[in-house]
Amino acid sequence: MLEKTKETSHVFAAVLARVQAALDGLVRDGALPAGLDRGRVLVEPPRDPSHGDLATNAAMVLAKDAGTKPRDLAEAIAERLRADDWIATVAIAGPGFINLTLKPDVWRGALAAVLAAGTNYARGVPGGAPVNVEYVSANPTGPMHVGHCRGAVFGDALANLLAFAGRPVTREYYINDAGAQVDVLGRSAFLRYREALGEDIGAIPDGLYPGDYLVPVGKALARRYGPDLKDKPESEWLPIARRTAIDMMMAMIRDDLAALNVRHDVFFSERSLIEGETDRVGATIAALRAEGKVYEGRLPPPKGAPPEDWEDREQTLFRATEFGDDIDRPLKKSDGSYTYFASDIAYHKSKVERGFDDLIDVWGADHGGYVKRMQAAVKAVSDGRAALDVKIVQLVKLLRAGQPVKMSKRAGDFVTLREVVDEVGRDAVRFMMLYRKNDAVLDFDLAKVIEQSRDNPVFYVQYGHARGKSIFRNAREVVPEMPEDWKGPAVLALWLASAPLERLVDPGEIGLMRTIAQFPRLIEAAAAAHEPHRIAFYLYDLASDFHAQYTRGGKDSPHLRFIIQDDPQLTLARLALVQGVITVLSVGLGLLGVEAPDEMR
């Protein structure tokens, strides 16, 4: 049995290091030139399991620079790897792959490492540059609807993932509390205020928000100010109505987010940029102008479809083309006020000034055309130091049993986030939103996601966890010395540490250990790519392996059951394996913000 070292907790990284060591050896012997770029050397599981546990492309990516043939180099590398104490067999295949089979003890060591680390398994070492993730940022003009849901869940899971990978993460929400939309909100609230005072307001006029959710805002205004506001000019009541409405809308949005288990560290007000002691939007523009990145000029009308009311005029422009955008972008409207983009530049500048060079924004698909200019702006305000990655989450098509759920925002009968969460549950919403790449359109079927079958990946994965827990509940009569739950995971881990893992010899058992051992690598890759959906797919695969192994211990092969009545030691070893599985399932589900239940109900 190998020791539980840092190596065994990340087998792939360790084997890569061993391959690199073999290459170092070849360099020392003069068989390989020094100073080759080895960045492309990978160790990964081959697609076809019959090729072994791991494969490396080292010979193929280095052969050209080394001036040798891939298969010759592969043979030289293989010769050194054969001496490695972890490696059982080395085979060269295809154009120069080196296929490795590890000694089973390596995988057993990986399992032991999982047990020792518990819920810290696969956690990255703390460090790296601080990263700022901005997500949701829904306008505070009403409750959140389903469309907001996906970005919220995605951003939250991505932030969880980056934090777990070791990065210092700040989760941020940008409140669009300036501009025309919140003025409309303020006027709509004022109407409800008059209504609350007993006035008959009739139908809500066009151009104001009709939703009932503003009724409480009107009542609150009436309670706080009585009739005082009613006869004042708009310039006096609007700021009050607007402020009250925004605050109440944000409280509602926070509640909605809480229902989804989504939270933010920072709520950043757009209005604070212009209403503070200094006009930070103006200051940002002035600073950019001083650097020659802002100028007064004219834009050509859009090609193909020029607007009817196009008016050629000189305006304040950001030199976005210098930073990779297609066209320079206006910063001021014709009435002299700032464009949304201008505020957004100041806002992103504030992120840079707060020490973030690594920015992630999560946006809806309708903002796709905005990406280049924002990335250009981030480069401009940070002198190229900071980078912005914009994750576009695509549309969610809401269905019920295959039929589209009709939504009309104009009629005010859109489906709210809260309705969906209440109907299908937080776990189902979160998992399904993450069980898809962010940039692919998502069909969300309200009927299907509460179905309890293999068709529904949420239940499939959760069932895997519950099944593992169930095995522990049933094992007590064979291993009565098993610590009680209330003693906590550390006591259980200590007990499992004495398990004779060398008795895990079945290919299905080794396979499970191998899958578990891939988790740290998966976390690293998913974090680097900003792709939390990879976790969801991995968990599905792990649950699948586990269900398969469970069922193999059926009528034909009772010796493969996890609980063996007359063999407590073997049962103990298999319980250790089950614990490894449920640990990873639980950690992974935790990153997705989905519960890992002990029982299915």
Added chain:
RNA sequence: GCGCUCGUAGCUCAGCCGGAUAGAGCAUCAGACUUCGAAUCUGAGGGUCGGGAGUUCGAAUCUCUCCGAGCGCGCCA
């Protein structure tokens, strides 16, 4: 017209900085429960990876081009 995103099995989708014979689920067909939860599992059939060209040892993946879908296109946020 331009830009962004997407196009993989009948349907819904994976495919990890280019890698070996392109994988899952659903659906279809054939099987597995007197004992650890059948909310599960085993097997079969099903593919011009939208079309074409290029880059190279090698392309679903990178480049170009065409076709198709969605989103966006100064003074909305």
